[in-house]
Amino acid sequence: MTHKLCGAAGGVSLSDDEIAANFGDLHKPLSQLQAMQAADHCIYCYDAPCITACPTSIDIPTFIHQIRTRNTEGAAKTILSQNIMGGTCARACPTEVLCEQACVRNHGDEEPVEIGLLQRFAVDHLMAKGGEHPFKRAPESGKRIAVVGAGPAGLSCAHRAAMLGHNVTVFEAKPKSGGLNEYGLAAYKMVDDFAQREVDFLMGVGGIEIKHGQALGKDISLRELRDTYGAVFLGVGLGDTNKLGLDGEDKGGVLDAIQFIEDLRQESNKAHMKVGKHVVVIGGGNTAIDAAVQSRALGAEKVTLVYRRGEEAMSATGFEIELARTNGVTVELWAQPVAIHGNGHVASMVFERTAMDEKNGTLVGTGETFEVRTDMVLKAIGQKLDGSALDGLDLAAGKVSVLDGYATSLTGVFAGGDCVKSGEDLTVQAVEDGKQAAHAIDEFLKV
Template structure:
């Protein structure tokens, strides 16, 4: 790998490339944008939001100059509303169904207005808008300090539970800290948001603790009144082709995490010609950041057509405007190397026949000195089934309240599947927290009734 291009670029210029992808709105811009909202009754934007933020309500508060009230409305529904305002594919959710679209107009910039309200609150002298309820004396363990785990912990702490959060990483935040492009979460925002969440009180964080056995899970069940698993996806898919272990072949998630945690971007290994295999948001984040770091040529390669890519059209356009070439209908066949290092990737051209993806017999070889695999992640953790958890399609099975097959254990986030979005993980955590609260409250009421009967 080489840093030839970066050595010619001042460090300040390199860092500037990873500043906010979308600049925040000014106060006047936010006011003008808020006044475009029609404040719809039974608003489709609210229904399209996985966390059901009352969008017209918070935008009306912005228009009225009540930014604190707007932020409280957002955070009451989504305690990670600041991060979601930055990374949510609003173009496919709330803004897609904005009534303004039907009037041949641009949708209201809901995501940017949400960020404006939250950022204003976070920068104020009193950013905390919630008060923790009286301590109930019951304890809940949350495994995983990602969006699902943090949302679950915060929701329970507000209700008076003592919550202990266990996470394997050195920093909390999960994918918000380690898995998103730096230009989406500039200014160490993930950690500032975690600090706000913990400020509610009642939450104890344990870093460097990994759940890796059925015995550990049983110990948590014995010690705590309830357990929530927000463990994410532990492993990455393998290409399963010759040459995958050559030097220069990396997982895209590892590349992104290393970039996010690097103190000196010039030390990030980088090739001149980078091939990113995959068609999702992780592939886009890796490809764009490789270009921003100084790679001469970056090519995203996907085995199906454009319409099948999980990256949104906006994400694809973002990649292309940053000089990333996107190729379709090519499936990796072999990573070609010399002296143990990657030199190229051979792809088999694909076509659809009767709904099946089949090779045409043609191949194409792309020169590469770095290959980033972004073909998805898997649950891993083979002990989970032995612990008594029901699994299906590589995910933990839960019911509509987030309850697993193990009594007293709930789960949410990527480990149970779904859209694999931050905002959806937040909703999973909230949903489980409400279910935990309902179950523990019912048990508490039953115990009280038994005591009253026993003592007359």
């Protein structure tokens, strides 16, 4: 583990400089020499398993070979031709369970090729160079497409549709584009305003207009978009958060982790961000880890992450879990919240020990409880789709139902990203959804 927070010992009050240092790059970028050395570790194998492991099917051996031969710009184009948001994915994608896990070098005492860092090296080089956008648009089709949501799925769809010659209008509820990349990832993963720089780069292809402050069901309707545009793509994500369902959940200090992360991302001076002295984070995913580690980075004396099952069931990767432990987060497994105490503001939480019922394989409470003192609770127990503005669309298991090609039950309406069930809830999967949906829309508009 290479990322250790400054002043991480419990009880230490952090200075502004220490807090700023704690939000530095999680993974330091490679120098030219380091990139060449890392590229030399790749054996450019035939039928490379790393390509199959990448949801966007980037030709990984080819782009690494291009770096090795000092064709860094070509390497970036190889990456971006498959994943236009390759810069964010290089920073936040769980490569340790995708391409790097599949790397043929990843066995025995050998380490896998540093694919994520090499991808960042190439894409950052191209973006820093500036100049013309690396991809050209096809001749104007005369067709107009509406995209709802300027997150990874929506932006990926917009970019590919624009490349195919269509004019795209993106409707985004928030004041900034980027979705999860801008609002939902830990600040130490996306330093130097990278999410916005990537949006600006993506927009360089032309043919895309983004309208902010446009919420579906409030400022625009699905019916209106269908009447006005040749096709509609929904990349609305999961706007609602799950609740604990406990009395006292409305007490002061009990917050949604995703809101905490969003507020922190939008705060330019992290030292101004308020954090509890004793923080409890509930959940087992990467959002829970991001909230817990960033609480410590802000100076929380004690952070306890509580998850109702065992570590093997956590959706956070092993790297993320180790990141939390390395930075002083206490990980409490097999426990579920049962009570919130406090007079107006949370003062403690009660948890019940859990276990698996071997007879039917369900999670059950054991009756044994323990109490944790806390002045801030961050809930990271999942998000859900707000379907109130999706009249007429078929839903299944709380998500938008789509057929092959990401077509929904409404003619001319397509969907992708977290709002559909297409695989892992990852930025890289959302990018792939948007890209493939753009090609499906292109075929639809030709009929």
